[in-house]
Amino acid sequence: MVDREERARAAVIVALLTAGLSVVFVSSRGEPPGYAIVCWVTVAAFVSAMTWYAYRAVRLMPEPTAERRFWRAFTVAGAIFGVAELAQVVLTVADPSSVDALTGTGIVRTVALGSGCMVLIGVIATYPLPHRSARERLCYHLDLATVVTAVGAGGLYWTMTGAFAAGQVAAIIAPLIAMLLTFAVGRLYFSGTAPFRWHIGVMGPIAGTLESLARALGPELVRAGRPGVVFALSLTCHALLLVAAWLQYRQFLSGQAVTPVARKRPYSAMPYLALAGIHVLLITALLTHGLDARAWIVQAGAVLCTGIVVLRQLTAFLDNARLLAERDCLTRRLHTMAFTDSLTGLANRACFLDRLTASLHEPGPAGVLLIDLDDFKPVNDRYGHAAGDAVLIETAARLRAAAGPDALVARLGGDEFAVLLDQPPPDGLPAVAGRILRAVDAPCPLPCGGTATVRASVGAATAGRDGGDASHLLNLADQAMYRAKSRGKGAVEVAA
Structure with a gap:
């Protein structure tokens, strides 16, 4: 109970701090140097706590x-992020009114953030995945390609809307980093396994999206006199990462952490959400802009995503056809x-009566x-029973040959067999017997x-095609067979 209260209290403190500062930053106008210093110092503190x-x-x-390897890489990435934020604090103190100070798009922070993201992408790209068939791997990569393409097209659109127009070349890296992070996180999501629980893992993509928006739209927001929005986005991003690391630590400290288990998903809604x-x-x-260059980029992304989803559906259709064929074969x-009959390969009693x-x-x-x-x-x-089985198998083969190709030969059970003649021969049933x-x-x-x-006793019975009872006809033949058996071995008796 104490641990739960402590966690709740810490989460509330972080949330209130982030929300309060975000409101202040968003409501600010112009270029307040003090706000920039407060923002980057707070971000540096969040990153340091996250790494710890x-x-x-x-x-x-x-x-x-593999789970420990992932979180070790997360720690290394956090240390790199911490260096970036400390460099940003120094830059902001030296020149608090510069664009780099207000947007966080300086070369040192950009390179450091990119390096940290590449560390995370590397460990996720090499994270072991469950065994998959060739078809499952194809569908997995098609789903992943749909989401990455949609994110890339959207990132390029926002970059051209804000950062590119302002001439911030460093911020153009944001869509690329967003695509790579989407690929990495999506790889774990679509694989059905991850080194964290879903409520922890979902914070990473949200944080990456917020940071990408801050970098892509930062210069445009500064020109519009709204640098506080950039501060709020970056602050919220790093607050989410801090909470994710803290929750993971608390789970292992309390002994509640569960090793992730791969789950097979028959389908995923993510590609369709990305397409929408x-x-x-x-x-x-x-x-808003008409058919300009930005719209053409989104148009190309939409066409490509649609094509990938169609290919994914065709793969599903082929798989359904294969499953239907397997179902029919199994049927x-x-x-x-x-x-x-499993021993002789003849029809069994159920088939014969049918x-x-x-x-x-x-x-x-x-x-x-x-x-x-x-x-x-x-015998x-x-x-022994092996010899008995051999006699039954040989007898079944001889019955097939003697009865003819048009007759149905069945083993009713034990050493009892039956023959159905749809068209009795001209010389009658006794000749076949x-x-x-x-x-x-x-x-x-x-x-x-x-x-x-061995020898055999045969009972014969004939019925007209008047929809009579099959069991009754078989009972007549059975009674005739027992009369033949009472006369001696190797006899034939025809039912009256």
Whole structure:
């Protein structure tokens, strides 16, 4: 409870300080030197505290981990940022009315901020990602390209609106840095893994956006007599980074930090939000400036983003087609498994009854033969179940050959088989049953060597195609088979 109250109190202090100074800066007009010094001194203090908390968080993390490597790089970047802000303080004290002092676009601060960002981009670009298939990697890079393109087009638009028009070459780097930061952070977002929780990670892109706006629009705001807006943007940016580092430190200190786990997302809304944003910016540019160079840049970005999203959708369509084909293949396999005997490859009881029911609704008579093997149990008892399985497989093959290509041969269970004849031959069911008996009587080779001989008893039944009951017809054949068995092995009996 004490830790929670302490965190809440610190967050409130930072928020109130930032909000209060931001209101003062935004409401100021002209070029107040004192405000510039207060701003950059406060920013330097925020950066120093951010670096300190990031360093303490690293000390609490287990090693070696990718998460610790990221926060170590964040600490190094914070130290570089701190050097930049101290240099900005010195520059502001020396010449508080200069454009560089009021906008923070001096060469030292620009190079230092760029170097720190490159450190972060480097560690994020090499952050380990979960294993992905080729299709997932393609979709991942297309989503990332959409967001980066939209950010780049928007950054160039704002640069040409403000900093470029004022001749501040150093500020032109802002869109490039924004694109790189977007790529780096987006890489972690779209990968489903990150070295921080989402409420901490979201502060980084917001801070980068605020700093990019401050650098891109700074000269134009100074000319308009509103340098306080630049101060507020930079102050808020570094306050967010300070809170992010502090929250990460508090999580590890309290033992509540959880190692990030990769999450697979079926889709992401970010590319579509980026596409919508670039089109809104295009409409705004056309309404406010007409079809000038800035509008053409946004137009090119919108076309490129649309093309990437279309390509992403085509990839999804192809993937859906592949999944549908796999579904159909799986459906066929499941159907085969549901209606096929796994040992012999014959139809099973469910398939036989289904086909028999359908056959009874077609024109002409239907014939059924029920075959039960004699002397099969002694084969199992003497030679084992492997030999019994071999006899069943061989018997299934002989039944197929004896019944003919137009007959459905099924294994109903155990050593019981059945044959469905949609078109009984002219010589009748007894002739087919005789061929089956002769085929089954031949000795069967065994896996262990030697042979085994089994015989069969056959019951036959015929029904008209009047939509009769399949189970009833099968029961008639079963009764005939038992009458044949009672007469002796290798006999045939036809149901009356």
